[in-house]
Amino acid sequence: MKKHFAWLTAAGILTACSQGGPLQVSSPDGKLLVNFNIEEGGAPAYSASFDGEEIVATSYLGFQMEKFGALTSGFKMTAHHESEHNETWAPVWGEQDSVVNHYRQLVVEMKKKTDSVDVLLNVEFRVFDEGFAFRYVFPEQKTKQFVIDQELSRFAMTGDHTAWWIPGDYDTQEYEYTRSQLSEIAARHTAALVGNVSASAFDQWAVQTSLMMKTGDEKPLYLNIHEAALIDYPAMHLLYNDSSCTFTSALTPDGNGHMAVIDTPFSTPWRVVMVSDKATDILSTQIIYNLNESCVLDDTSWIHPTKYMGVWWEMITGKSDWSYTNAHDFDLATFDYSKARPHGRHGATTDNVKRYIDFAAANGFDQLLVEGWNVGWEDWLGREKDYVFDFVTPYPDFDIKALNDYAHSKGIKLMMHHETSGSIPNYERHMEAAYSLMNEYGYDAVKSGYVGNILPKGSYHYGQPQIRHYLDAIRRAADHKIMVNAHEAVRPTGLARTYPNLVGNESAMGTEYRNMTPGHVTILPFTRLKGGPMDFTPGIFEMDLGKFSPDKTHKRATVAGQLALYVTMYSPLQMAADLPEHYAEKMDAFQFIKDVPVDWSKSHYLDAEPGEFIVAARRAKGGDDWYVGGVTNDEARDVTVSMSFLKPGVTYQATFYTDAPDADCDSNSGAYEISKETVTSRTVSTIHMARGGGFAISIVPVK
Known part of the structure; x- marks a missing residue:
């Protein structure tokens, strides 16, 4: 697996006003800013803004532990470290034949004195152009094992966003997505439930990740909360508090009355917030993969799409x-x-x-x-x-x-x-x-x-x-x-x-x-x-x-x-x-x-809107054949597809698989048409999608 990377100096990346904060780390392009501070009483907190607009208001961090009680205050910062990382790695299979992993990182080391022992806890932030993530790290310390009763990571939203969600459930994700305002989650919860052989929905305000949201501003932003690198730890749900517009992490219990038992040193999964002013950027980001470790298998030749x-x-x-x-x-x-x-x-x-x-x-x-x-x-x-x-x-x-x-x-x-x-x-x-x-x-x-x-x-x-x-x-x-x-x-x-x-x-x-x-x-x-x-x-x-x-x-x-x-x-x-x-x-x-x-070498999301439609184009790995697909919801629509992703100066033959004019997902689902057309990178096609329908195109160079 080819990999190219560099650790860069932290000049211009982060500023610290005083011991204990606040600290600020920016994305490589400078548009996304994450702030960290240990506030009055020793409470660790963060906030974030994108292109000058606050996307996560002040949000507190910490745990409820069996032995130590609330690890949410009483912390002091003992050190912090900043760095920048930029690598390109090649996946064994994927949407792209290479992935850029570029972020700026802040590591904050903290200590809390308890009656029996000092508790050491670090928080790591990574800030990418398309989002940011944080995780907790329990370094090696006198306490060898922690029993976690709750993780108390918070995500304070800045408005009553539109969201696409499924109910919080310890056993299944086999739900249809509900579109509602955040304030409507509880009211829509019962209607969102469906039967399943095993289901354990647990709170009317609980939802699962990945949670997709869209702000209601004139220039809306697209937000997505998820987790990455879930290893030896329970899956995270999100519990919404309507009065404060805040999500709090809600872990899956282990059956013994606890959420997790961890041995130090230990790193939790990453808590991820993706953000962009384009819906297609949420589709194309590789941030979740980038937050995982590199391939650990010495031989991957036997793995094949x-x-x-x-x-x-x-x-x-x-x-x-x-x-x-x-x-x-x-x-x-x-x-x-x-x-x-x-x-x-x-x-x-x-x-x-x-x-x-x-x-x-x-x-x-x-x-x-x-x-x-x-x-x-x-x-x-x-x-x-x-x-x-x-x-x-x-x-x-x-x-x-x-x-x-x-x-x-x-x-x-x-x-x-x-x-x-x-x-x-x-x-x-x-x-x-x-x-x-x-x-x-x-x-x-x-x-x-x-x-x-x-x-x-x-x-x-x-x-x-x-x-x-x-x-x-x-x-x-x-x-x-x-x-x-x-x-x-x-x-x-x-x-x-x-x-x-x-x-x-x-x-x-x-x-x-x-x-x-x-x-x-x-x-x-x-x-x-x-x-x-x-x-x-x-x-x-x-x-x-x-x-x-x-x-x-x-x-x-x-x-x-x-x-x-x-x-x-x-x-x-x-x-x-x-x-x-x-x-x-x-x-x-x-x-x-x-x-x-x-398996693909390049993928482009040409146009999209969550819950409405998606149009994507992909190039086959090892060749110059392209494939385009589009799907719509229960609303028929016409979409414009620019072939600008094709290689300039090359002529291609495109085969269009489209809904027939009278096709409909309910009344005429089997009606389709197939046509052929010569196209180039300058071609723009308008394609009709029936209710519940779509289209597919195969595009091959003319030899």
């Missing part, structure tokens, strides 16, 4: 089942599947998987996911049983060796699926054997799942023990040269820079939720995707799911809008989620899915 299909959507639609029999409430260790009567609806059969392999291989895909291949699916959902799956034993009608051999003979691989049913101890007991089985048969990617309440009982998906588990699974997978796509795990916070075998997560409401509003896909890139790629599973061509099951509803999208998602929602892991027979009926539109890459 992947386009895949799967035996999955037919279970989601009700066409088939994950399970093999109608048995339930049994002991997996003693149940004899060879004597069980199959119910005839099992999807992961040898013959059916071969059918998928043939189609995926014939159309240039890399892998095929197979869910429901292993024993245990009869007795898993919501059962809260420790031992449901062993992750190595296939059903009688799934020939694991023959199918892997068949896939390899066709030039593709099978993708493993590990559903844990929320039983962390059981997965950890079986993980080594499960990864070894993958190595034996040539799997190099796993989709892991954590559906249901977490075991041990009383634990949450986003608590400190579970955060440790998710990262441990990634590290152990790397030892086996396995890529991980974790579903129902904690939202990503940029750790894919450090562990690039983390190629995907779900951690949001994805395609399987069929009733979501069209605007959902115009918000996710501003929120969930800021921390890392999502396995959204796009590419649905048949929206009428009632054809499979009478209780299924119509999916509110258009074919052209589904194609656009491969560009607007970045991921190195992209699925063509629909059934092969539906693609066979629309092979002309399917061509875009076959062509579109999953």
Whole structure:
């Protein structure tokens, strides 16, 4: 991995008026200023302004500790250090083939005297052009362990901003986003809740990060609060106080009455505030990745972007089942599947998987996911049983060796699926054997799942023990040269820079939720995707799911809008989620899915507004082919696309996949048109997007 960096002197970066503050550190371009001060009574606080406008008013920092009580006052500054860092690093995969990491840093060392011992606590600030971040550092000291009851980081907003949010929940992010003023969060909270196998919403004023906001001024600013580098620490929510317009960090409890137990030395995750006067800057910033450590893997040659299909959507639609029999409430260790009567609806059969392999291989895909291949699916959902799956034993009608051999003979691989049913101890007991089985048969990617309440009982998906588990699974997978796509795990916070075998997560409401509003896909890139790629599973061509099951509803999208998602929602892991027979009926539109890459050298967000629309253009890695995608909410709109990102003087052929004039996400979702046009960097195209629709363009040089 190439890296170029420099530490520069602090001249002109920071000013200190006196011992204890205030201190000020600016972004490299000078537009963003962060102030730090230890105020009266020894209370550490910060504030921030952008282009002369205050964006975070005075906000206090600290903790509530089991042993030491409130660590929010009584501090004295013992030292401070300033520096500037500028590097360019090359990701293993990503939206860009190189990332600039340029910031100015302030480290403040503090001490508080207590009755028993001095407590040492540092605060580190990093200020980028597109935002700032801070974290707490507990240096090595006499106290070797701290038990955290609350983290009290505050973010004082300067007005009743418009926000796009999901409810605070210790177990799930599978919600649609609500657009409201900050003052309306509590009033809209109940309506924002949806059913889930495991959900633990905890306060009517609580929301999750990434939180997207827009100020209401004549020249609005776009703000986003998130966290980065979540390691060995609970996930952070935000609890809003309407009377003070202030968010306070709200951690996920560990099941034992505490939030976290840390051993010194220790650094918390970064608390991040992104800011810009352009919505597209929020989409393009790499600040979350930049706040994570460099890649720790010596060899990354085995990590590769992947386009895949799967035996999955037919279970989601009700066409088939994950399970093999109608048995339930049994002991997996003693149940004899060879004597069980199959119910005839099992999807992961040898013959059916071969059918998928043939189609995926014939159309240039890399892998095929197979869910429901292993024993245990009869007795898993919501059962809260420790031992449901062993992750190595296939059903009688799934020939694991023959199918892997068949896939390899066709030039593709099978993708493993590990559903844990929320039983962390059981997965950890079986993980080594499960990864070894993958190595034996040539799997190099796993989709892991954590559906249901977490075991041990009383634990949450986003608590400190579970955060440790998710990262441990990634590290152990790397030892086996396995890529991980974790579903129902904690939202990503940029750790894919450090562990690039983390190629995907779900951690949001994805395609399987069929009733979501069209605007959902115009918000996710501003929120969930800021921390890392999502396995959204796009590419649905048949929206009428009632054809499979009478209780299924119509999916509110258009074919052209589904194609656009491969560009607007970045991921190195992209699925063509629909059934092969539906693609066979629309092979002309399917061509875009076959062509579109999953790794890029350049990405440009051409125009966007959260909750309304996004238009993005990306250049394929290692070439000069470009792909453009646009999506809209439930409002039809025309957008203007300038091709100025193309290389001047080169002629290209563009293939446009657009909504037909009468297309509509509700009444005519399958209507699309395909046209070709010669374009150059001077071309400007006006494109219509239907309600809940979009467009996609492939652009290749004319040879």
